[in-house]
Amino acid sequence: MKLTEARQQFISSWGAFGTHWGINRTMAQIHALLLVSPDPLTQDDMMEELNVSRGNVNMNIRELINWGLVERVLLPGERKEYFSAEKDIWKVVKQIVKERKKRELEPMLGLLDKLEEVEGDKRDKNVKAFVDTVSGIKKLGKHADRTLDLMIKAEENWFVSNMVKLFK
Amino acid sequence: MKLTEARQQFISSWGAFGTHWGINRTMAQIHALLLVSPDPLTQDDMMEELNVSRGNVNMNIRELINWGLVERVLLPGERKEYFSAEKDIWKVVKQIVKERKKRELEPMLGLLDKLEEVEGDKRDKNVKAFVDTVSGIKKLGKHADRTLDLMIKAEENWFVSNMVKLFK
């Protein structure tokens, strides 16, 4: 397979993959494109490679910057802004985990704390089922939260060697 | 907070949460409703509680059954079908991990295997950047795949105690 075709396949699959995880196609494709580009790209480069509009590229680039996955690069003597993605995949994963934890897991745990304190007699099976479910999710969620914190701090080598050993 | 209100909040937040993870709102809400219901429910019960149509409930219930999160229950002497969700959250998580691994991670790894064999001179920086990225994702993906396999086999107690210790 030629590079051009392989790149296209990668970018398009990464886009499709993203949509299964609540990430929009273009955002995932821009990220994929930057991942396989040795040098930083301009918005015009991306518009051309992905065949999308200027506004679309601009919005999604900013979103990727918010996620901490892409950064602006200023090339000396150049007027245009360039963008490049973090290439170390382990760092990328850690960054995504960190953000989703903050944006989704933590608020959910806060809500569960409140919901767990529902009024009512525990002998009522409806109350019991509710509290049991909420407590169960909260318990697992708190564990996940702590575990992910440690994972974020961990080094890749540490992760890939010890983690696998542990699970054997 | 009263049970009715707490249940509503739980169901609605669970629905919103799901949409961040590529799951549609109604499917997540049906799952949430079943999680907090002590007894199995009929499709009519769900239509009423969630204010959605019969077709919608039916489709999403089947999808939840496909995911292995809900099962049909036949109550003796009853004509209608009842449905109930697995209540053990650790089992729920394992089941979701298992399915997503099969549906998404494994096909992606297959594709990366192919893409890694792209033609071209590694001294070409475009080829190098592409191969490096694909290899990096593949490597981490394979580790994740193995790790998740072991997690699926693991017991909850084992998980919650050892996992946390490991990460300390």
Add this chain to the structure above:
DNA sequence: GATAACTTTCAAAATATTTTGAAAATACAA
């Protein structure tokens, strides 16, 4: 096998999300 209870299907409608593109804003250079 006819009727009634219930479930499934799926085209059309409703809704939500993404994308466009042109205008406004900003940054830079002369």
Add this chain to the structure above:
DNA sequence: TTGTATTTTCAAAATATTTTGAAAGTTATC
């Protein structure tokens, strides 16, 4: 400052997804 290159915004259009509801299908009962 003024003109030009570049980036950002956002309402409207395009597209994608979800939901509806009525008809068709199925299953149990008499």
